Amino acid sequence: MIFTGHSRLSFALPSAVSLMILLVGFVLGGARAAKPQAIQEQQIKAAFLYNFAKFVEWPPQAFAAASDPFVVCAYGKNPVFDALKQGVEDKTVQNRTISVKAVTTLSDVKACQVLYFDQSATEHLSEMLPALQKAHVLTVGETKSFTKEGGIIGFVVESSQLRFTINNAEAGKSGLSISSKLLSLAKEVKD
Numbered sequence: 145m146i147f148t149g150h151s152r153l154s155f156a157l158p159s160a161v162s163l164m165i166l167l168v169g170f171v172l173g174g175a176r177a178a179k180p181q182a183i184q185e186q187q188i189k190a191a192f193l194y195n196f197a198k199f200v201e202w203p204p205q206a207f208a209a210a211s212d213p214f215v216v217c218a219y220g221k222n223p224v225f226d227a228l229k230q231g232v233e234d235k236t237v238q239n240r241t242i243s244v245k246a247v248t249t250l251s252d253v254k255a256c257q258v259l260y261f262d263q264s265a266t267e268h269l270s271e272m273l274p275a276l277q278k279a280h281v282l283t284v285g286e287t288k289s290f291t292k293e294g295g296i297i298g299f300v301v302e303s304s305q306l307r308f309t310i311n312n313a314e315a316g317k318s319g320l321s322i323s324s325k326l327l328s329l330a331k332e333v334k335d
Contacts, residue, residue, distance in 0.1 A: 188306070189260075189299065190227035193284060196297060197237045197258055199326035203319040206257060206280035207240075214240035217247045217256035219265045219272070228260075254279045261285035261295070269293055277317045291334060296320070300331060307331040 193216060214237050218225035225246050233244040247253050253272060259281050261269060266287050273294035276283060283295045290298035291311035296318065298309045309332040315322050327333050 186224050186227040187231060189224050189286075190231045192299075192306075192308070193224070193228065193258055193260055194232045194235070194237065194242075196282065196284065196326065199323040200282055200315070201321040201323075202238075202257060202280055202282075206319070212240065213243035214238060215243050215245060215256045216258045217245045217253060217260065219247055219253065219259060219261045219268070221264065222246065222260065222262045224260055224262060250275055253281065256281050258282045258284065261287070261290070263287060269295070277314070278319070280319050282315070282318070282320055291332075296322075297330075302331075310334070 197214065197216070216228055216232060218228060225244070228244045232242050235242050245252070245256070247256065247259070250272065253259050253276065257280070259276070261272075261283065263286055265272075265285070269285070269287065269290070270293070273283060277294070282297065283290075284297045284299070285295045286299040287293075287295075288300070291309045291314070294311070294314055296311050296315045298311075300307050300309060308330055310322060310327060310330040311334045312322060312327065313335055
């Protein structure tokens, strides 16, 4: 099944992820702006981040209290941040209300459950990813070698299709358990 929109990217999704397609709809109606193509791409990435959180288990120690929010972060001046704020903030995942934050320091990122790095964060990855290995943070990025550098989920674009790869070994080091359903949807899984 392929989702296409006004964006030049199409998003290849196997039939098992049709529920993700349904959930992408919640962000597509949110923002209206001068650059619909770029906004739609960011909204779709935000929807993927939201859905990734539904297919990952965090250890109990990832949260200080049962009432703590589920924190989704965007590193730096990240265009996905606005789409996350509009599309997922105050929704719930794993019985927790989602809080969306922009972060720039190592101490800030350790308070996240999901942390998204865009292309502009490339120079910070070599410092951030090793420091997050045991911090119970699902790292998601869009640089070409993100999962090879120690990130957990990496977006890749192939033939105008947005796909993702998973570094399951890094997820295990972070104490995260990724559902077999999500693993089966990945273009590539590194164990």
